[in-house]
Amino acid sequence: MDVVVFGAGSLGSLVGGLLARAHDVTLVARDPHASRVRESGLRVSGAVETHTTPDATTDGANLSADLALVTVKAFDTAEAANTLATGEFGAVLSLQNGLTEEILTDELDAPVLAGTATYGARLLEPGHVDCTGVGRIVLGSLDGGPDPVAERVGRAFRAAGLETLVATDMPRRRWTKLAVNAGINAVTALSRVENGALTDGDAAELAHAAARETARVARAEGVSLPNRRARTALSRVVDATADNRSSMLQDIDAGRRTEVDAISGEVVARAERHRLDVPTNRTLAALLRAWEAGRGLR
Ligand SMILES: NC(=O)C1=CN([C@@H]2O[C@H](COP(=O)(O)OP(=O)(O)OC[C@H]3O[C@@H](n4cnc5c(N)ncnc54)[C@H](O)[C@@H]3O)[C@@H](O)[C@H]2O)C=CC1
Ligand SMILES: CC(C)(CO)C(=O)C(=O)O
Structure with missing residues (x-):
């Protein structure tokens, strides 16, 4: 699966870094983090130890992928949605705290899935994220009920070793x-x-x-x-x-x-x-x- 992680700070770098073990991942991040990831890859330490080589860019416009993962802070969601609207995505999934999905559904044509994350993440320095706790990602249809797109995303997350539950509620x-x-x-x-x-x-x-x-x-x-x-x-x-x-x-x-x-x-x-x-x-x-x-x- 191609995945764009929009807002790769702490959580986005952790999830994007882990997804890169099995998928083509592009992190949309700020410099110097983005350039360090391009030069030396991404180190994940702590509760999970791995080193992966996702792509990284500071320009989130005109991207396309099977999935856009939104991991900016909630107050940056509207701007993220505007930028993502310039690209093409099979699905969009937010792992943010707070109710932000409605901002994404207003702006984007792609189906928006709902998600929650209880993994703990902290960006220690450019190119290096600490996993402070292995939790779980729960995702599914925003309106509830079974959803084949959510099932596909769930399988892709599990293939990369992320603890993931696809929920109907x-x-x-x-x-x-x-x-x-x-x-x-x-x-x-x-x-x-x-x-x-x-x-x-x-x-x-x-x-x-x-x-x-x-x-x-x-x-x-x-x-x-x-x-x-x-x-x-x-x-x-x-x-x-x-x-x-x-x-x-x-x-x-x-x-x-x-x-x-x-x-x-x-x-x-x-x-x-x-x-x-x-x-x-x-x-x-x-x-x-x-x-x-x-x-x-x-
Ligand atoms: N850090 C954690 O352990 C967890 C965080 N969350 C939630 O995940 C969301 C993100 O949290 P954190 O990762 O901690 O925040 P963070 O501030 O570390 O990461 C967000 C990143 O998005 C970047 N960003 C924002 N707009 C951008 C743009 N236009 N282009 C490129 N980069 C952009 C920021 O520079 C920042 O690095 C929040 O809603 C938080 O509540 C949920 C569970 C755990
Ligand atoms: C679950 C809890 C309250 C854990 O501290 C959290 O989500 C947060 O701090 O944002």
């Missing part, structure tokens, strides 16, 4: 992940604590309230996500990732823009469409956006 999985991120990411980022601090107490209650509100909005969107399921998912992720600093907290630590708009902000935006009030997400989004504005990041 992506709507519920996307919203469950959003509920978990709306709870954990926003609360840990604002209170500067590891995920494990949300095991109990007031901060945990706040995270669960954000997840519950998200589940309510999911149901208004026609997705069956009971509060109980969102609560259990959040508690499981807190336990499984107790020592993690969430990606949003890492962004705050590094003084970078966060993915608030695609997580808490998206819950608020969708709630408004259904005339629902989501006061916890509204407050969390406002505080995160105020932090970004105060640092000139928005």
Whole structure:
């Protein structure tokens, strides 16, 4: 399979590097990472050790491939979609946090698949990505149900040794992940604590309230996500990732823009469409956006 990875930073370099063990991969990345990969290949270290030689470019326009994998940060999705629209792809798959697929479906003719990734990745230096944890990629039809394109992509991922599940219930999985991120990411980022601090107490209650509100909005969107399921998912992720600093907290630590708009902000935006009030997400989004504005990041 030919694969273009649009936005090869941490996650895109890891997944693209692993896919290059079995497929023709082109990374769309920034320099100096792109030029280093072209010169010396891509080193993957940590939980998976390998060295592969994907192609790499800084120009994502006019490319064509069987699959475009979108791994830019959520706030770069619209620009990525505009650039990808100049090319031709058999399918497009996002592995980003937050609800970004709708931005891709608006711009692109190719079928857009939904995906989630629990692999951990960190770009250590140009040409070198660390796999901080082997997780799983789950992908499938954006609307749910069986999908031959998703099956084909799943087989290609597994052929390259990536842990991959093709699921028929992506709507519920996307919203469950959003509920978990709306709870954990926003609360840990604002209170500067590891995920494990949300095991109990007031901060945990706040995270669960954000997840519950998200589940309510999911149901208004026609997705069956009971509060109980969102609560259990959040508690499981807190336990499984107790020592993690969430990606949003890492962004705050590094003084970078966060993915608030695609997580808490998206819950608020969708709630408004259904005339629902989501006061916890509204407050969390406002505080995160105020932090970004105060640092000139928005
Ligand atoms: N890093 C991780 O372990 C995981 C990340 N994710 C999600 O994956 C997405 C990406 O996260 P990271 O890889 O950590 O972010 P990152 O910031 O390391 O990578 C994104 C890359 O896209 C590049 N980029 C953006 N626009 C571009 C353009 N027009 N042309 C070329 N390059 C462009 C940026 O320069 C950056 O290197 C986020 O939504 C994140 O939440 C999900 C699971 C795990
Ligand atoms: C699952 C979780 C909350 C792990 O930290 C995550 O997705 C993130 O940090 O973005």
